[in-house]
Amino acid sequence: MKKLPQISEAEYEVMKVIWEAAPVSTNEVTDKLVQSTDWSPKTIQTLLKRLVQKGAVSYRKESRVFVYTPLVKQTEYLEHENSHFLQRFYNGNFASMLTSYLDNDSFTEKELDELRELLKQREGGSR
Structure with a gap:
């Protein structure tokens, strides 16, 4: 089995949105999590960046929007x-x-x- 990245509880909440809706834009992730958490959009963007750095998700830029896809099932x-x-x-x-x-x-x-x-x-x- 491949080595999986360590994901914090907060990052896991972001991953749940990505798993559910992938491919999903930054705006879609933010809209969903702002409703269910008290996080600011900036916090959510930071969590997305961490997940990319850890190799849990990848992204592509479509026009002016980032779209995320999970790399971990x-x-x-x-x-x-x-x-x-x-x-x-x-x-x-x-x-x-x-x-x-x-x-x-x-x-x-x-x-x-x-x-x-x-x-x-x-x-x-x-x-």
């Missing part, structure tokens, strides 16, 4: 982050993580039903 990034989280906090032991969540009542009954259904599907060999 969302699924790939999330798999990496989940694996890192599991290793860091639970020594790679998924059962320990799940037990911790269950012990702290972190799941709703609906989520438990969904988890049961996923486990049934895995047992049956379907994915």
